[in-house]
Amino acid sequence: MTAKPGRLSHVVLIGLLLIAAAPARAQSDPPVLITADTLNYDQSLGLVTAEGKVELVQGGRTLLADTVSYSEKDDKVIASGNVSLLENDGTVLFADYMELFAGMKNGFIRDAAMLLSDNSRGAAASAERRDGNRTILRKAVYTTCSLCEQDRSRAPLWQLKGERVEHNQAAQEIVYRNAVFEMFGIPILYTPYLSHPDPTVNRRSGILPPSYIKDTFFGHRVRMPYYYVIDGQSDLTLTPQYSTDQGAHLTAEYRNRTATGEMEFDGSITEEDSSGNVRGHFRTNMAFRAKDDVTFGANILRASDDTYLNRYSVQNRPYTNTLTSRVYAEGINNRHFAAVNAFSFQNLRSDVRNGNVPIAVPIMDYSAVFEPGDYGGRWAFDANMASLYRSSGTDTRRLSSTISWAQPYYAPSGEVFTATAMLRADGYWADSVDQSLASTTNSDGTEVTGRVIPAVALDWRYPLVRDSRYMRQLIEPIVMAVVTPYGGNPGTIPNEDSLSFEFDETNLFSINRFPGYDRWDGGPKLNYGVRSAVYGNNGGYAELLAGQSVRAKSDDTFTAGSDLSDSMSDYVARLTFSPGRYISFVDRVRLAQNSQLSVQRHEIGTTLGTSTNFLSLSYAKLADADFVDDTGEREAISGTLRAQLTKFWSTELRHTRDLGDNGGALLNFGGLRYTDECFDIVLFAERTFTVNRDIQPTTTIGVRFRIATFN
Template identity: 35%
Template sequence: MGLGNRATDDGPVTFTAEEVEYDQTSNTVTARGRVEAWQGDRVLRADEFTYARDTGVATATGNVALIEPDGQTLFADRVELTDGMRDAAIEGIRGLLASNARLAAAGARRTGGTVTDLARVVYSSCDLCPEDPTRPPLWQLRARIATLDSTEQRVRYRDAAVEFGGVPLLYTPYFSHASPDAPRASGFLSPTFGQTRFLGGFLELPYYWAIDDHSDATISLTASTKQVPNLGATYRRRFNSGEIALEGSVGSLENTDADGYGGHIFAQGRFTLDENWRTGFAVNRASSREYLQAWRYGAPRVLTTTAYLEGFWGPEGYARVDSMLYQGLDAANSTSLTPFVLPRGYADYVFPTDSLGGRFTLDASAFSLFRSSGTDTRRIATRGNYELPVMGDMGEIWTFRTQADIVGGWVDGLALAPTYGDASGDGFYGRGHVRTAVDWRMPFLRSAGEYGSQIIEPRVQLVTGPATGAQLRFPNEDSLDFEFTDANLFSLNRFQGRDRFEGGTRVDAALRGAWLFPNGGQLEGLAGRSLRMATDETFADGSGLENRSSDWVGRLRLAPVSWLEMVGRARLDRETGEGRLWDGTATVFGGPFSLSGGYLLTNPAPNVTTRKREEFSLGGTLRVNENWRVGVFGRYDIGLDRPVAAQASATYEDECFIFETRFVRSWAEDPSTRADYTGGTLLLFRIGLKTVGDFGLRAL
């Protein structure tokens, strides 16, 4: 049934009901029984509905439900509607909002269809106790007056208090937060306060600015008792083809090694040019590491600035060109020796499988490195690799590999021998190298009946190629970090880069065994080593490959059941069997908990570390129940006989509340070791009231 409304031009009010009466004297329509009335996108349901056609006033009583165009639902004892259901006076209001939010008030008045003023308001996003719905929720916000503005999508409170379990703990004369259904809204975010040794007591107040549908910004002011205020800002924007993000700050620092004004900028962007190409950049600069650490922007050792262009052609082709500028923030780093890379390029292509089943791969690379002092290097290199697997009549697997390299370049200022070059002079250098290998594997499989199956697989590889010598007259920019393990036992060139080649003739051999259990578990292990015809002076002492016979390498993995896994790797001295590398981890999964432990022992690595490292770690997580989870982690340095790091955390989360606490303690390393972490203590508390905001407390 449709009824004309002279008070508004929004169209007629339409309703359905079980019973309808019309009083001609008063020109009033009364509907009873499952009444549903609507006008436009607004819907009202009630037990009884009265509509005065002369005045356009509608009154609903009994189990009233008013459904707004945005999907929010208001329940009330009695509602009086005017102006085509846009204005309303509501008694005994209860609201079900977005994101599980609930609202109740003694009364409310809506004007213009957009602003609703409420009296004696209670707001929460917590579920009520199913056993006792009258019990106060975990938290609720109680206020004398509240205003809901659907246009601005904000909720504002006057004389508000936050109650936990019905007990008021926080009071504020004014409080505002975004409406639960608001996707993005400008306004102040929850503050963070705490205490650190650099700042003393501090308060960080961020303001979020929703600029438009594609961009936003956050401006933060941090005030402290020991330093002048710091101003930080972030800006983000999305484009049809990509996105950018900018972060920066300005401020000063007193009573440190980096006194005076400082700042930082972290910026990055990525853009898609077409279906094959994309480009991007990253700009990271800071006045000092002390500044970043003091103002809680992190404490990295090195900042990298780069710009790149890269292309993808399915799984077959890839290309990239970029440049890099490094800023060393650690006092142990020499800024003059840090290179500036302009440019660096790399491309590779995997050709289709040939008629024999082999595959050919070709790549090319080039770079230019510049330093304010030391070596400047320009290099171009290419590598071709061919691999052909063949299955023998007896089930053996033969793999034939060939790898060829050509490298050429120009070096200026050779003064950093042997790491970056030889001190004999500057000029052009060029060389090439070829390696060929035959790899044989013979897996033997036998059934163990009800205990599963067993595999024994011997593997032997013969690699041959020209001897390379010490190669010290060539600069080494990309092959400094090297570790001999089972992972690269059968690699043609165990150096990851192109500045060092492994030449000569050698034999790699290993024996692998596995026991596959019926339940899906397994026990698997491998042990092997290399034997070469002549020593290779390219490998430094302690690398495990400096002699004709290498150290022993191996691994062992035991996963007998789904809740236990142990993995270990080792490198043992070729003569004495002394451990040069032990790396083992064990993890136990037990439904709501996991526990892991690890042990690591390494000898000094050439060009990387100067001392033996031996430490163990232990950590675990436990989900106590549906809401609580805790975690602990610790690392102990056996050589220095002291802890390295310790961490503990506890988190509670339910449908409306988050509580997180975290304790982190790190112990500063001996400066002579050039450690990459600094000592300190962090204590963090975070309280989150869902749909309202987060509150943080941090101490350092």
């Protein structure tokens, strides 16, 4: 029977074919579906011959070819001419000739090519399919790189060649025998055996991309990470490192994620060749959910000594003067929040005695915001309990509570009034109050003291809005009056949580500007300012907030650097400007209230460009506002330039400079990167100028690379 059907005839012939073949086909074999321009079926021989745009589907596999013959008795398919076989996992085999058996699970392929689900590809002189699972290629080549469109015979950026390559779909693995790794067609590395996971694998144990770095501290150093999959929810990464000047160094990271939470542990250890000292660190981050509204966890970080983390560039980040460890539990239920914390601190400063560093166990917080009343008024309640212990110095126990009420009123004229009343009560039990932590002199022995502080405030705002064809404009004058008693900071109350303070636009309209509980911003004051904004229809905008605070009289609770010790504060302002998606600008400034309007504090940040091509600049001038450390005025500038030079090449430059009297460069960085669909390499050079005990200025030159499939 021979036919040249149209589209409808295809369906008819397929149905006849399946009915005729059904009695002879084994019950376990899946049915065969064939479409073609021409079909010839010999019922006596059980042979189907199809020509022209042939498509054969069986068991989830699809075969396309110019010509296909199918023997129903032998369950054998012979295909020729532009043959392609699509597997269930997305793998496609190409050839000029194929012989397939057993439901197209097994067979022989000549001049084979293979395209995997991640667009990686391979080719071979011949290939053999076994057990519907293994594809064995001889004289094969594999790469994740696309071929050059202008010259497809040109060697890809990298490729693996092997005398015998086996792709095991069940094991999700590709194994090479006598493999050669080539770059730009040049042999680089030979190995008698190599294996890597196929593209269907998300996680597989194995070696991760190595890196090479040279700097003045380590000398030459090489890292070779090894990734180990423990089970479906956890893994371990071991990163041994060897350097010519500092010897061996080992880092380990363990991760575990479950339905109720996750945990991470990492640590490192080394023995310095110069001193023989063992140095290292340990870190853990855990977060779990007991119920939908209850979470608990821990964040712990400890180092063997003060400079280890920065000296050994652990996780490539600078660390501050203190390492904080925390164990916590939190609960949120509608408008109620409760938390219990325990804190421990490791001091990294040479000028601070470790005995003065406290342990805070426990720190308890509770906060509740109640439903608004009939007229929109709302009650709130906050409570805090803290216990701090030191091996030498002040021990403090504190209990604080605040009840407040806020009532908004919207006038018909558009004015917005908000009246606030609050009552704060604090109780302290402190031993040997330290002069450096209090506002007055030492107090020997145990002190039990407290305070009750009332405060009322009235906030007035008058937002004036004008709409035009292209933009919306806003001008909003703001005035806030606060009445609260003077004082509230007796010398028997230590200052534990309000040691550092900066007056700016973020706390201009705050009743209490101190960040913690131990210090109170007492006395009547008037805060006033204006907010102005322009919003364009195209998404651009500009916003300005500026203001000042006036006190009834000066207050020595604040340091001179904070600018709140006098009756008239400095002027504070913030300007945010973004005319479009490619430009952003933020300027925060504090100007002296004298006639010169000298700059006391200034921060500027701007970014021009896209995520791939941009210039980012920042400038900061900060006054000393710390109760403990006399850091003095600080002034610095930094910039980052990132440019996409070509489709594959990009560069990044960074510079940070101290603009103080004895300043200079703090950081210089330059990097060049090549990235395409199959390869990523970064060449970089960095110079740091930090000096801190054994941390000295360092020059680093390194290379990091990643090959697709092997990352």
